[in-house]
Amino acid sequence: MTTIEHWIGGKPAAGESERFAPVWNPATGEEQARVRLATESDVDAAVRAAKDAFTSWSLQSLSNRSRIMFRLRDLVERHELELAKLVAAEHGKVVDDARGEIVRGREVIEFACGITAALKGGFSTDVSSGVDSYDFRQPLGVCAGITPFNFPVMVPMWMHPIAIATGNTFVLKPSERDPSASLLIARLYADAGLPDGVFNVVNGDKTAVDALLDHEDVAAVSFVGSTPIAKYIHERALRSGKRVQALGGAKNHAVVMPDANLDWAAAQLTAAAFGSAGQRCMAVSVAVAVGDAADGLVDLLKAKAEAVVVGPGDDPEAEMGPVVTRAACDRVEAAVASGVAQGAEPVVDGRGLRVEGRPGGFFVGPTVLDHVTPDMDVYKDEVFGPVLAVVRVPTLEAALDLINANPYGNGTAVFTFDGGAVRTFERGVHVGMIGVNVPIPVPTAHYSFGGWKDSLFGSSHIHGHEGVRFYTRAKVVTSRWPRHTESQAAQLNFPTSS
Secondary structure, eight states: OEEEOEEETTEEEOOSOOOEEEEEETTTTEEEEEEEOOOHHHHHHHHHHHHHHHHHHHTSOHHHHHHHHHHHHHHHHHTHHHHHHHHHHHHOOOHHHHHHHHHHHHHHHHHHHTHHHHTOOOEEEEEETTEEEEEEEEEOSEEEEEOOSSOTTHHHHTTHHHHHHTTOEEEEEOOTTSOHHHHHHHHHHHHHTOOTTSEEEOOOSHHHHHHHHHOTTEEEEEEESOHHHHHHHHHHHHHTTOEEEEEOOOOEEEEEOTTSOHHHHHHHHHHHHHGGGGOOTTOEEEEEEETTHHHHHHHHHHHHHHHOOBOOTTOTTOSBOOOSSHHHHHHHHHHHHHHHHTTOEEEEOOTTOOBTTBTTSOOOOOEEEESOOTTSHHHHSOOOSSEEEEEEESSHHHHHHHHHHSSEESEEEEEOSOHHHHHHHHHHOOOSEEEESOSSOOOOTTSOBOOEETTEESSOOBSHHHHHHHTEEEEEEEEEOOOTTOOOOOOSSOOOOO
């Protein structure tokens, strides 16, 4: 049995723990490896390594940091298929889907390659007689990232390239369900020339998380995961005086107007709902059919859902793989059963799916439930599986009321050719990321990712320029350079510009 270890101080580290968690192959249901779960002392060793590396790394020139990011970017591109196969083996998503998340993560590294421009300060001359003012930003110290299973490459890359490029050191606690990709990234950082201790990986569970949240030498914590855990991370990290950004769960709605190209919209919703077996925080889980769009849309969704090819992640013919664990499979099927019991119509029912040659796999087929209402549990809960609920409403205003009443506010979309409807939707919806005829509106790396309401705790979104601001703090300098011979009495009154 392969044991997956930590990465501390520039090399693999076994740590002290004798606690382990299984790493499953979701396509077969078999345990393929075990991961060592960190103790508090293991976390302390990683933080100390990062703290020791911080002083010299924070003094590296921006051009040196940028060059390492350029080398990392090239290495990630060269190892893309290797990374994708690791993700497919431990997460279950198909290889092409895994390659997609790596490409999107690499975009953040590319943003970090331009850190010299992102950290450029401002200068104002003669703000008062002989007085200049300017500002610059400096790193915080040791930063930590706590990331989910569903994007084991992309989501950590929303954090560590920007944190490191801005001069911080980093400790990553990836999901224990699919940890191997993070260790390969650690090796690629080393190959890129990153000094030992700047990037560390500790595998673990709540013990490791709490140790990071409480550690006095951790200056900032970034988190992506479910809403209850995001709230817990936010509150506990704040109590220990840390900067924190905590992104929570989602219930993403896509509104389909009667004037939309229904066939095209249905194809987009099918991909957005069932890609990665619905295990995306930006997956479309609710199709809001407006007025006359409903019947035609449901018929098209049925046909397209039934056509999705489900299989193991390494099958080049497969479009959708299994969910990550047996518990996830059982939870998704229970959510579908609850929806049907409460009155939803199972247009396509993916429960009990068996894939040839993979009898023990954690497979759930694409599922479409029609006539879902907001009081049903399958609507209220974040199912996090390949389940698309169809809610019928009479008007765009009713669609906005539905979305705005939902406690989540991560992503949303509208399908229409009506510019006026789009303008109303963009300005009226209480959601952080909006797609117009785009079902999964994940921003490019120059913008920032983040939702509203129960999808975000803290004021800071992640990556992009907001990421730069999160991982740095500002200094403002007001300077005067009098001549040696100049003599002028200081005024006791409050200084003003003149």
